[in-house]
Amino acid sequence: MTANELNAFEDEINAFVGREVCPPTPAKDDVNTAMIRQWTEIIGDTNPAYTNEAWAAKSTRGKSIAPPAMMYVWGQEGFAVTTGRPADAQADLVSLFNKHGYTGVLGTNVKQEYFKEVSPNDNVVMEMVIDNISERKTTGRGPGYFFETLSTFTNQHGEKIGTQRFKVLKFIPQEQPAAAAAEDTLQVPTRIASPRGHDNKWWWDACDAGKVLIQRCKNCQTLRHPPRPMCGECQSMEWDSIESTLDGEVLSHTELHHPKIPGYQYPLVCAVIRLGEGTNIVSNVVGCDPSAVHIGMRVKGKVEQVDEKTMLPQFYPA
Numbered sequence: 001m002t003a004n005e006l007n008a009f010e011d012e013i014n015a016f017v018g019r020e021v022c023p024p025t026p027a028k029d030d031v032n033t034a035m036i037r038q039w040t041e042i043i044g045d046t047n048p049a050y051t052n053e054a055w056a057a058k059s060t061r062g063k064s065i066a067p068p069a070m071m072y073v074w075g076q077e078g079f080a081v082t083t084g085r086p087a088d089a090q091a092d093l094v095s096l097f098n099k100h101g102y103t104g105v106l107g108t109n110v111k112q113e114y115f116k117e118v119s120p121n122d123n124v125v126m127e128m129v130i131d132n133i134s135e136r137k138t139t140g141r142g143p144g145y146f147f148e149t150l151s152t153f154t155n156q157h158g159e160k161i162g163t164q165r166f167k168v169l170k171f172i173p174q175e176q177p178a179a180a181a182a183e184d185t186l187q188v189p190t191r192i193a194s195p196r197g198h199d200n201k202w203w204w205d206a207c208d209a210g211k212v213l214i215q216r217c218k219n220c221q222t223l224r225h226p227p228r229p230m231c232g233e234c235q236s237m238e239w240d241s242i243e244s245t246l247d248g249e250v251l252s253h254t255e256l257h258h259p260k261i262p263g264y265q266y267p268l269v270c271a272v273i274r275l276g277e278g279t280n281i282v283s284n285v286v287g288c289d290p291s292a293v294h295i296g297m298r299v300k301g302k303v304e305q306v307d308e309k310t311m312l313p314q315f316y317p318a
């Protein structure tokens with residue numbers, strides 16, 4: 001693409017900024033207790049303000065509320081979306097990117113802000129616009145543009161209850177150098193690398209050193225796994241960790257057959273294992289015929305090198 005063509009393309013995409021994706025649309029169903037109950041059950045949120053009517057009636061609000069994070073739930077189209085939806089500005093923008101080679105797509109982040117609570121029988125109205133498009137960026141995935149939609153939610157009285165910003169990267173996919181090199185150097189494939197972020201890198205680093213650690217709340221001593229920043233019991237963000245003895249019991253298991261992913265050996269038994277310390281871990285059961293694996297089976301883990309790059313706990317019959 002020449003500089004002039006790039007300028008013309010950028011003028012075309014920037015013309016989408018401010019365009020409406022969805023006009024103000026009332027949700028088909030009012031806020032209701034059935035959806036709130038199902039959502040909080042799945043998330044594991046036991047706040048009585050959401051689901052305990054008797055408790056909520058005596059609270060300062062005098063009634064139950066919907067979890068603010070459910071804001072986006074009320075306007076979902078449901079099954080109808082599988083049979084196609086009318087074109088909108090976002091779909092047009094995406095096809096414009098695709099037409100110019102920016103076929104890669106990655107949802108990068110969602111940010112919600114809350115201003116007012118809603119309760120059962122309220123109605124949530126959603127509208128969405130394309131809020132901004134970045135300049136051309138060089139990213140690890142390839143060159144591309146970030147665009148952000150802004151959804152605004154109001155109640156049936158026109159009062160703003162919250163906003164949601166959703167940022168998407170559209171990029172020109174780059175051939176991975178590792179894949180290209182593999183053709184002439186015939187590397188043995190390794191397992192999918194563990195994603196190491198701010199909140200879990202310490203756990204994987206310990207695994208590299210041959211240890212399985214379990215995060216422990218410094219305030220109430222509750223153990224938790226997988227790693228996360230806050231204690232679910234007391235909301236403390238102070239934590240340390242203990243080392244697991246890797247004595248465990250199979251809670252649930254499955255044998256993976258298909259698709260066979262390079263780097264993994266089959267048969268591959270994946271299991272949820274309850275550790276002696278009380279937390280669960282997902283791992284493999286090895287060292288026996290897969291048909292011998294059963295619920296309640298006692299197992300003992302060892303941290304082992306499973307390929308050239310990867311250390312992982314593996315569980316054997318105890």
Ligand SMILES: [Zn+2]
Pocket residue numbers: 217218219220221222231232233234235236
């Ligand atoms: Zn705690």
